[in-house]
Amino acid sequence: MADFEAVHDRLRGIVMKHRGDLAVTTDGPAGVTVEVPGLEGKPRGYVAGTRLGKSYVSYYLMPVYATPGLVESMSPELRKRMQGKSCFNFTKVDEGLLAELDALTARSIPGWRQVAEQVDAGRRS
Template sequence: MSVFAAVHERLRDIVLKNRGDLVVTKDGPAGMALEVPGLEGKPWGYVAGTRVGTGYVSYYLMPVYVSPELEASLSPELLRRKQGKACFNFTKVDEGLFDELDALTARTVPGFRAVAEELAARRR
């Protein structure tokens, strides 16, 4: 198993462990996606996922994007991995950071559907 495959598997496990009633819409060696289920079983909105790149594995967590105040709760080590508003990049398994990411995911994903629905209602 390559280093990136091991990183992806560990990050994938974090997403799956915390998915609740959300739907996995993509799951393969290149990455996975977790979305809010919509009407008639069609996915409605991206929540979290992974992507295996050529230089690192990315972990996307949309609750961080819509609630920037969450950044204040992140350790400096995890903040160094943050790229953009909702992406964290890893080149190797780091159990300490993955535990922190797991706790952040567990804290934010379960209530994200309500947040996403509220944001969508405001746009209408």
């Protein structure tokens, strides 16, 4: 059986490394969630997170959903881990893929807060 806790610890580390001033709204054995402060619980507020499941560990990165260029920049191997438009599933630690996911997260998160705040402001107008 795979050591999902080790996988989750590594994925959680990526989220926390790149969260900057984002709000940590969930952090426990089942997963971690980071959101734009002031937009917690709103559709564009969710930025990234993890979920420890029974069959795999999921890594969610919402900027990938909204920025097609990010998907185009991914290796075929990382794309194979995608389920849906913003979720990556892992069953074991793969150093190469985790390094690529780390770099993808580093490119993704910085501009997401501004996009989320602009979209939220547009919805209130």
